[in-house]
Amino acid sequence: MAFLVAGTLQVASKMADARQSLERKGKYGLQGPRVALTLCSPEVSASTVAVLEGVFRTLGFESCQRREASVQGFLGELAGFQEQLDALGGPMGCALVALVAPRGQLRQPQQLVQELSHCRALWGCPKVFLLLSSAPGAASEPGAFLTVLSELCGRFPHWSLLQLLTEVFYRTAKESEATCCPVLRSSLRGALCLGDVEPWEPQLEPSPSTQYDLSGTRAALLLSVVHDRPGAQHDVEALGGLCRALSFKTTLRTDPTAQAFQEEMAQFRECLDARRAPVSCALVALMAHGGPQGQLLGADGQEVQPEALVQELSHCRALWGCPKIFLLQACRGGQRDAGVGPTALPWFRCWLRASPTTPSHADVLQIYADAQGSSSAGPAPGSPDQADVLMVYAAAEGCVAYRDEEKGSDFIQTLVEVLRADPGAELLELLTEVNRRVCELEVLGPDCQERVKACLEIRSSLRRQLCLQA
Incomplete structure (x- = not known):
């Protein structure tokens, strides 16, 4: 009983800290560990996975796992990942999941996204999903989206992730000559800055373009x-x-x-x-x-x-x-x-000074993009x-x-x-x-x-x- 109470208080304390951080600064605190997972189908090129892992490291993710599975097996892999995080016994700071598969095979991504929303260790924490489609028979080198994402993550770690992605979308459109259009879906409740610098610290002013x-x-x-x-x-x-x-x-x-x-x-x-x-x-x-x-x-x-x-x-x-x-x-x-x-x-609600619950659909950022360009292999995301x-x-x-x-x-x-x-x-x-x-x-x-x-x-x-x- 004491263990259950201690665990509940630990999670509640983490949620209270996160809520106070969002109220005070308008950004996520990210005090806990950052974990990343790449799920890729066998057809995905090794160079694409290598670029992804480089992005994870640049963004400060201490734990980066990779699992190869068929698209039908993604849900089971995510369920195992969720159980692993809950078994650690402590709250996380942020989770980033990359799902990479041939175009058109990720037909029900919301089911995959919702699976991780059930993770107790991630209550109130940002969950980022990078859903990448690759064209069968595409070139082995990553396309414009991943190339630009990797570059900007290294150059501007102090930018909020939404600001960073907007710039990635802009440069991707120039590189791909408007053949693809990345899209994001967000229910974030605050600025998500994965670098070690506050996003409102002095920084380069955006150019007029x-x-x-x-x-x-x-x-x-x-x-x-x-x-x-x-x-x-x-x-x-x-x-x-x-x-x-x-x-x-x-x-x-x-x-x-x-x-x-x-x-x-x-x-x-x-x-x-x-x-x-x-x-x-x-x-x-x-x-x-x-x-x-x-x-x-x-x-x-x-x-x-x-x-x-x-x-x-x-x-x-x-x-x-x-x-x-x-x-x-x-x-x-x-x-x-x-x-x-x-x-x-x-009494618990009073101690938290707010409702202890968070909408189950909150704190999720999904990015839909092409992993390897889209020149002649059908429509992009x-x-x-x-x-x-x-x-x-x-x-x-x-x-x-x-x-x-x-x-x-x-x-x-x-x-x-x-x-x-x-x-x-x-x-x-x-x-x-x-x-x-x-x-x-x-x-x-x-x-x-x-x-x-x-x-x-x-x-x-x-x-x-x-x-x-x-």
Whole structure:
């Protein structure tokens, strides 16, 4: 019994330290060991694995394991890795897992990602997944993504990982002549800096080429179903005011049907293409009820796929090379997340000074990229027209998004609060702060008797830093 109590207190103390670090500095503390694992299929070249292991060492990972297995065996290998970490008896600082397989074989990566989220030693700790696809018969030398990643990790260890990846995406696009488009998915709650230097210490200022030029017209489209969504009007008012404050020419449509969602997006695209003056940025907010598979429901109850709306704007000629921001306030399923963490008695919760649980989908960073170029072997993880897209979901995949009838949704209201406080900061950093605040909340929905947690998902193929106010 004493052993169980001691173990629980140890994990709880680690989570309290991590939470206080995130509150105080907005970054992960990384006090514990860093562990790395490479899972690769037999077809993966030795040179690719060697570059990966060099990246791990540069980033300060003390333990670097490598296991070769078929893609079907990846889940079992990850389960064994999880058990190994839990058996160490102490909290970790960070875990990095590289999954390398021929293109198209990693069909359900979320199942692999979720496996490590169950690891008790990693509760509240960042978990980074590098999902690399390689082309059958590709050259033995690693492609642009791994080459640039290796170089920048060595040169700029003081940069936060999201900042580093944005620069990698930019340089990869130049090296590969836009034939591939890396994508990241983040639910991080703070800055993740794997070097030994604070990311806000004096550093090289980014060159103008690494920032989006927002000197042209900015356009925003807000599509919101307010009927039978109490509190939605508060989101419309708050987001509309923010867009105007950030100099977006804003179009608002309320209670669109499923067909109207598509028609409004097509009209928005046509208007942008018809403009003579340059367009530098577009923001689209989609606010509605959500279907069980992440569909949006129009005011008529019919479904529309958000991916189709994103694709519509990606074809806009006026926005080629420009950032396209999508905010999705909608449920993505019916799951309610109770969070992960040690069971807490009332006195225990007071001692931690906060809820001891963390959303089970939080603290994960996934990077999808090509390991060996993509010249002639089929589509890369993201096609060129998916570049420069930033999507922010109010809920993790499969989960409920919450909205207060009197105040509006947690996501939109927190987003507006954070951006108004510091509109000149880099947008990915601001969104990470939004997620931290949302993850701290405990939600008691109208049809739920227990308090639950929420977590954002940020997807980015941005290739430059994005600051909405100079």
